[in-house]
Amino acid sequence: MLFSAGDFAFNLYWQAISLYLLFFYMDTLALPPATAGLIFMIGAIWDGAADFLAGAAAERMRLSYRQLVGWGALPLGLAFAAMFAVPAGAAKWALATQLLFRTLYAFTNIPYAAWTTRVARTSRERSLVAGWRMGFGSAAAALVALALPWLAERMGSYGAASALLAAFGVPMLAIMAWRVPEPIPAALPVDRPTISAGLATLARNRAFVALNIAAALGGAATALTSQSVLYFFRYVLLDTSGGPRALAGMALASLIAVPVWTALARACGARVAWIGAGALALVLPAVFALIAAPDSMGTAAFLLAMQGVFIGFALAAWTLLPDAVDWDEARTGKRVEALAFGTFALVQKIALAGAGFAIGAVYQANGFVAGAVQGAASLHAIRWLMLAGPAVLIAAMLVAVIAIPLRRDTLSGFRPA
16 A cells, blocks of 8 residues: 555646646636647656666666655655746746656656556556556646645745655655565566567557557556646536536546546456446547536536546556556566656557647637637537547547457456466
8 A cells, every 4th residue: 555655746746737737728827828838838848868778777777666665755845836936928938947856757657657567566466566556646636726726826926836846756656666566477578679679569459459559558648638637627518626526526537537447447357347448438428428417516527437437447447557567467478667667658648648738739829818808719619529539549549459368257267377
C-alpha cells in the first residue's frame, strides 16, 4: 500500500497539469488559445521524449528504481511550483518551466512505474496494485480539482497554491522511496541490452504494440473529455463554479469505480474488463447527445459516469503492461523492462499532446475568445469536441484491445508451479 501511495504524490502534480495547466495558460496568463495549445502540445511531446530517455537510462543504469525516485523528489516539487509562477503573457517562460518540470517528472515517474514489475509478480497481484494506485491517484485528483483553484484564490496566485501542493508531494515520495523494498529479479541480465536492441525486441512484442495503440487512443479520449469540462461549464452552461465541482466529482467517481474495475479485472481478466469499459463508454455520449439543452446536473452526471469507465481503461492498461513484459520474456528469453515503460509513456504523451493541441486549434478555428461570450460556432465546437471526438477514439481503441493476445491465465502457462 505504501508503494501505491506514491501515486498520490505523482498525481498531485499530474492532475494539476491535466485539469488546469491549459486553462491557466489561457485564462490566467491570457495567452491566445492556439499559442496555449501549442505550448501544451510541445510540452507533452517533450514529456513523452523525456519518458523514453528516462526509461532508456533506467534500463542501462546500475542505480535502483527507488534511488532514482528518492533523489528526484525535491527537484520535481520545485519545478512544479515554478511552472505555475510564470507571469502573465510570458509564453517563453511558460514553455521553459513546463519542459523543466516534465523532464524531472519523467526521470522520477518512469522508474516508479517500472518498479511495479518487481513489487507484484502475477496478473492478479498487478490488478490489485493497479487498483490501489488508481485509488490514490483518484484521491489526489479530487483534492487538486477542488483545492488548486480555491488555494489560488485564497493565496493570491497559482504559484503559491502549487508550492503548497509540492510541500505535500515531496516528503511523500521521499518516504516511499526510503521505506519500500525493491526486489531485484534473479533473471535480470548483467549486460543490459542496447537501446536499439531493446526497441527491436519491443517492436516484435505483439502484446506490447497492441497495448500501446489501445492505451493511446483511450488516453486521448479521456483527455478530450476532462480538458473540455471547464470550458463546457463556463461557456456552454454559463456555470463557472460548476466546472471545478464537476472535476472533483469525477475524481470521486474514480474512487468508487476503482474497486469495481479491480474486482472485474481480477475475476475476468484485464482485457475483458477493458472491452466492457469501452462498450459502456460508447453508449454514454450517444445518450447525452440526445439532450438538446443539458443542465449542470445532467452534465455532471454524464461526466461522472464517463470518468468511471475511463478508470477501467487505465487500470486495465497498467495491469497489462508488466504482463506484456513478462509475456515476451517467456517467449523470447529477452527482458526489456524500464525501456518498455518509457516507450509506453512516450506513446501516451504523444496522444495527450494531440488532444491538447486539438482543443486549442479547434477552439481558435471556431472563434473562441477567452473570458468573452462565445458565438454559436464556438459553443458548437466545445460541445461536440467533448462528445464526438472521444467516441471516435474509443471505437478505434476497442479494435486494438481485442487484438491484445493476453488473457487472464496466459502467464500462468509460462511460469513454473
